[in-house]
Amino acid sequence: MKKFFLFVILTCSPLFAQYTPAAPGQNDPVEPFRIIGNIYYVGASEVTSYLITSPEGHILLDGGFPETAPIIERNIQKLGYKLSDVKILISTHAHYDHAGGLAELKRATEAKLYASAPEIPLLAAGGKDDFAFGNRFLFPPVKADETVKDNQVLHVGSAAMKAHLTPGHTKGCTTWTAEVSENGEKHTAVFVCSISMPGGYKLVNNAKYPQIADDYKQTYKKLRALNADVFLGSHASFWDMEGKRKKMGSGANPFVDPAGYKEFLDDNQKVFEAELKKQEAAK
Numbered sequence: 001m002k003k004f005f006l007f008v009i010l011t012c013s014p015l016f017a018q019y020t021p022a023a024p025g026q027n028d029p030v031e032p033f034r035i036i037g038n039i040y041y042v043g044a045s046e047v048t049s050y051l052i053t054s055p056e057g058h059i060l061l062d063g064g065f066p067e068t069a070p071i072i073e074r075n076i077q078k079l080g081y082k083l084s085d086v087k088i089l090i091s092t093h094a095h096y097d098h099a100g101g102l103a104e105l106k107r108a109t110e111a112k113l114y115a116s117a118p119e120i121p122l123l124a125a126g127g128k129d130d131f132a133f134g135n136r137f138l139f140p141p142v143k144a145d146e147t148v149k150d151n152q153v154l155h156v157g158s159a160a161m162k163a164h165l166t167p168g169h170t171k172g173c174t175t176w177t178a179e180v181s182e183n184g185e186k187h188t189a190v191f192v193c194s195i196s197m198p199g200g201y202k203l204v205n206n207a208k209y210p211q212i213a214d215d216y217k218q219t220y221k222k223l224r225a226l227n228a229d230v231f232l233g234s235h236a237s238f239w240d241m242e243g244k245r246k247k248m249g250s251g252a253n254p255f256v257d258p259a260g261y262k263e264f265l266d267d268n269q270k271v272f273e274a275e276l277k278k279q280e281a282a283k
């Protein structure tokens with residue numbers, strides 16, 4: 001009987017009933033680890049989350065799927081940090097695999113959520129009326145407390161994250177950078193929002209997003225101009241987290257990878273340009 005009630009509670013739980021479930025293989029737990037300087041990995045196997053720490057408090061980037069939030073919370077605590085010391089919550093973009101856990105993380109940390117103006121309504125709607133997906137990928141709605149502008153730097157003590165609006169994948173897709181130093185060397189870490197075009201994005205005559213192709217073009221220019229050397233992003237596969245983790249502790253920090261960042265941009269831009277050409281020819 002008890003088992004039966006537990007089953008009913010679990011399967012009827014609003015978390016599982018209302019929202020899009022985590023994609024298989026993307027939400028496996030990962031032991032948290034330090035990437036470089038004050039940047040720590042606290043996310044899952046494919047959907048990422050980062051903690052940027054300072055003695056005065058921390059910044060947390062991205063919340064994964066709804067089911068990722070408990071993994072992130074556990075990882076922060078495993079590192080010896082308190083959830084209540086997270087003072088600012090930020091995100092790359094309002095898709096269910098990165099913003100899904102934000103509502104729970106905001107509740108647990110009581111941090112202020114900052115988002116770019118175009119992402120705020122999509123976060124508040126829990127992914128409803130997405131220009132590409134409609135109502136297909138829904139997540140717990142979350143209210144932003146503050147708007148973050150292009151080139152704005154957010155600070156918690158000595159922890160700082162700079163916002164770069166890189167629209168295309170979503171209208172307010174935000175790439176973040178952080179300045180770090182390790183062994184007396186300065187580095188710029190980049191947390192790429194996303195430049196993919198999932199499920200055949202409409203780049204030409206897109207009534208819901210007319211300037212989409214121009215936005216992608218500007219975004220590529222902007223990402224190249226960042227001159228970042230620590231390559232990170234919203235998906236672990238973007239920056240080969242698994243491959244790089246295996247190289248940790250044997251000489252140079254594997255996450256310093258300016259060539260990998262450039263290659264990522266080159267590869268994606270080729271796909272974008274070919275797709276744009278194809279769609280323009282077909283119009």
Ligand SMILES: [Zn+2]
Pocket residue numbers: 093095169194
């Ligand atoms: Zn996305």
